[in-house]
Amino acid sequence: MTTLKPATAGLLPAVVTRAGNAAGPVAVTEVAAAELDVVTAELAQHPGARLADLFATGADPVILRVVWALDRDQLYLVTETEVEGPRYPALSDIAPAAFAEECEIYEQFGIRPAGGKPLNRVAMPPQPDIKLPTLGHAPAEPPRDVHAPHLVGGQAFEFPFGPVRQVGVESLYYGLVTSGEELVDLYLFTWHKHRGVEWRAQGQTPRQALFHIERVEGLGAIGNSCAFAAAAEAALGLEPAPEALLTRAIALELERLYNHAAAIAALCQACGLAVGRAAAEIALEQLLRLNAAVLGHRYLFGVVEIGGARTAPDLGRLRAGLPAAYGELRRAGDALLSTNSLLDRLEATGTVTLEEARRLGLVGPVARASGIAADARADHPSGAYAALAPVVATQTAGDALARMRVMLAEAAESVRLIETLAADATGMPVGTAAKNGGPRSGLGWSESSRGESLAWVELDAAGRISRARLRPAAVRNWRGFDDACRSQNVFTDIPIIEASFWLTVAGTAR
Amino acid sequence: MSEPMGRGGAWTEERGTSDEGRHHLEAAQAASGKHGTSDEGRHRLEAPQRRAGDAAAAAELRRRIASQFGRSLHVRTLDTGSCAACEQEIRLLAAPHYDLHRLGFFFTPAPRHADLLLVTGPMLRAFAAAAGKTYDAMPAPKIVVATGACALGGVYQPDAFCYGSAGEVLPVDVWIPGCPPSPLALLHGLLVAVDRLAERVAGLSFTVGGTS
Numbered sequence: 069m070t071t072l073k074p075a076t077a078g079l080l081p082a083v084v085t086r087a088g089n090a091a092g093p094v095a096v097t098e099v100a101a102a103e104l105d106v107v108t109a110e111l112a113q114h115p116g117a118r119l120a121d122l123f124a125t126g127a128d129p130v131i132l133r134v135v136w137a138l139d140r141d142q143l144y145l146v147t148e149t150e151v152e153g154p155r156y157p158a159l160s161d162i163a164p165a166a167f168a169e170e171c172e173i174y175e176q177f178g179i180r181p182a183g184g185k186p187l188n189r190v191a192m193p194p195q196p197d198i199k200l201p202t203l204g205h206a207p208a209e210p211p212r213d214v215h216a217p218h219l220v221g222g223q224a225f226e227f228p229f230g231p232v233r234q235v236g237v238e239s240l241y242y243g244l245v246t247s248g249e250e251l252v253d254l255y256l257f258t259w260h261k262h263r264g265v266e267w268r269a270q271g272q273t274p275r276q277a278l279f280h281i282e283r284v285e286g287l288g289a290i291g292n293s294c295a296f297a298a299a300a301e302a303a304l305g306l307e308p309a310p311e312a313l314l315t316r317a318i319a320l321e322l323e324r325l326y327n328h329a330a331a332i333a334a335l336c337q338a339c340g341l342a343v344g345r346a347a348a349e350i351a352l353e354q355l356l357r358l359n360a361a362v363l364g365h366r367y368l369f370g371v372v373e374i375g376g377a378r379t380a381p382d383l384g385r386l387r388a389g390l391p392a393a394y395g396e397l398r399r400a401g402d403a404l405l406s407t408n409s410l411l412d413r414l415e416a417t418g419t420v421t422l423e424e425a426r427r428l429g430l431v432g433p434v435a436r437a438s439g440i441a442a443d444a445r446a447d448h449p450s451g452a453y454a455a456l457a458p459v460v461a462t463q464t465a466g467d468a469l470a471r472m473r474v475m476l477a478e479a480a481e482s483v484r485l486i487e488t489l490a491a492d493a494t495g496m497p498v499g500t501a502a503k504n505g506g507p508r509s510g511l512g513w514s515e516s517s518r519g520e521s522l523a524w525v526e527l528d529a530a531g532r533i534s535r536a537r538l539r540p541a542a543v544r545n546w547r548g549f550d551d552a553c554r555s556q557n558v559f560t561d562i563p564i565i566e567a568s569f570w571l572t573v574a575g576t577a578r
Numbered sequence: 579m580s581e582p583m584g585r586g587g588a589w590t591e592e593r594g595t596s597d598e599g600r601h602h603l604e605a606a607q608a609a610s611g612k613h614g615t616s617d618e619g620r621h622r623l624e625a626p627q628r629r630a631g632d633a634a635a636a637a638e639l640r641r642r643i644a645s646q647f648g649r650s651l652h653v654r655t656l657d658t659g660s661c662a663a664c665e666q667e668i669r670l671l672a673a674p675h676y677d678l679h680r681l682g683f684f685f686t687p688a689p690r691h692a693d694l695l696l697v698t699g700p701m702l703r704a705f706a707a708a709a710g711k712t713y714d715a716m717p718a719p720k721i722v723v724a725t726g727a728c729a730l731g732g733v734y735q736p737d738a739f740c741y742g743s744a745g746e747v748l749p750v751d752v753w754i755p756g757c758p759p760s761p762l763a764l765l766h767g768l769l770v771a772v773d774r775l776a777e778r779v780a781g782l783s784f785t786v787g788g789t790s
Contacts, residue, residue, distance in 0.1 A: 200738055231705070232656055232712050235685035238667035239657040239705065241621060260705045261659050264739045284734060286663025286758065333673075349673035356670075367663045461660035570592060574661040 093448055094302070094511050096146045097450050105157035108134065112163045116140030118429050118442065121522050122159060122169035123537045124177045127204040128421075130429055132156055132173075135165075135511065135522060136337020137445040142555045144511055151179055157488050158183045165429030168547055175211055178205035186212045188243045188377050191262040191577065208215050214243070214255045223368070224252045238573040249558045254550050261577035269536035274300035274374045274525060277533055282369050285540055285575035287330070290323040292314070292523070293372040298373050298450065299525040304502040304511025310452070312376035314493045318386070319363055319371045319454035320514060321482040321489070326355040327517035327570065328475040329397050332404065335472060344404050351396035358393050361385040375500035383495040385543070392481045401476040414469035418552040419564030421466055432519020433474045434569055438466035444515035460483055468568035477528035516541055518571060540573030579588060584778050622652035623755040630702050639681055639769060651772065652684050654692035659699035661738060663758040664726040668696060676761045694771055697748060698725045701741040713748055719778035724750045725764065727757035
């Protein structure tokens, strides 16, 4: 990590190029509060730049950090701004992707973007008797509760659905605004699942915090814990052994495989295709059993460790079991892609345009299905991926069918990557790297099955966490979900769109 | 709403009586961990004598469900802050490898049709009101199954965010350990729950005075 300072308006693109050429994959630069909007506007215009995260730290003054993913420069640029007083420039006016984070920062730190735009309730529950601790100063006024007017233009009405929904799905509150069948508007509440994982991590060592971070979203345990471990290792100056990085990469690809199988099973269920669902679930169950046989847990908990990996893959079982398990998925996928009733149902359902995906900074299969070839494994190679050159699958239609095609292509690529990684691995457990003193803060990332997962860790002098920021891919992609649902869809399309996005509520309500 | 909220005592009261069930569950959990889910585990299950035992057990269970619940037992799920892994395992109960319908269990999205509530997650305070309403909406006799390490109190301590376990808010009858519990562990837990529900039905009064 390089610290560049200070950046001023007009110079930043040159700074970016210099940092990208010389300084490794992450650069941190200070930006004055008065220049934050100009610098943000410049970075937003930079080719291949994407606002990946926005978060705050501390109180009096609050430090505001914007993480820019400069995908073409293979660089993450972090801008740091000291905010004195209750207001900072409204970044979501320049980069709309920042809005959810602006709401979150208001709830947790009490500072708000200039201009007085209403900030929505994100994580703080509205019940007056529940007082949750915040990461900084609590806001002076409670955030705005989103509620559509009961009647919109005399035609539409609000149809509340949730938070307790059908069997085997997470709690999620849908406010559906409808004229009867067509979806006019939609908003989601997830505050009832906010578990305060970032708050819990404060005062813990990174190793202690890993337990809850794996459980932020159980279906993304490896993606999120790899990002968090990488951030903690950058902060501590640890270099994990290459063997441990191979283990992590194998686990990450296994996680992608079972998640894509689960998404396809859920898509079939949403379309009422029982045979397709059963076929995909056979593949899914085999992949989960393969996980347990190879790395000791069906959902791969307990694999990642700060500075290395806690376990080594059983390569014999991996080689023996992977072809059959993936064979089931490929057979199911081939059959589904020639089932016209399914294709008709998925086509033009839940469309996200390229422009929307860019504007909202979407990541992962959702962004790739809309034509954005962003993949942290290829754009920001780290760990074992530096030598791999994964092929990034893209589609252009942006609908549920395009997302399914991307997932099937990625599953095939994951199998190829696992085979390459397993050829280099020995399957022998290795120790974790020893501490040799680092800059005490760091950025980590991984390409989870849902897309880029980011983490930022700051440590105090005793090596305990003073701020842990987690940004699972679900945080980004739920923002695209509303838009996908609004575009010419009806009620029965929503379960299909939800399955094709394959997000978790837990990931966003961490 | 206030009634189930006040039943924290169910934790200690019920814990002793479901020890037998917990014992079975822990055995199931051990069997479905690293080794049970591997190929070896499957071969063990498919051995002929094991299969005969399974068939007899399934027949007995079908008979019990048929006599007590008119051949079906309807299951509803409630996520009070889980990480989504428990939900994935619950969905897999309906997958071909497990197929809980063959045993007379069915999922229902309607609380009025539900006999059994599978509760996952550490019971977040922001969710307790919804959990109480979900429980109240189910007709008696009903049974609550706490599912997974969070619901059992093994992941989150009681604090400002959460009660820390399902038993703090709902009267839990059966506890299924595991993070997440595998579908086999869930099936074992459901079988234990059937016994508990049968006890409830046998103890129900069908007269106004409540004497018989």
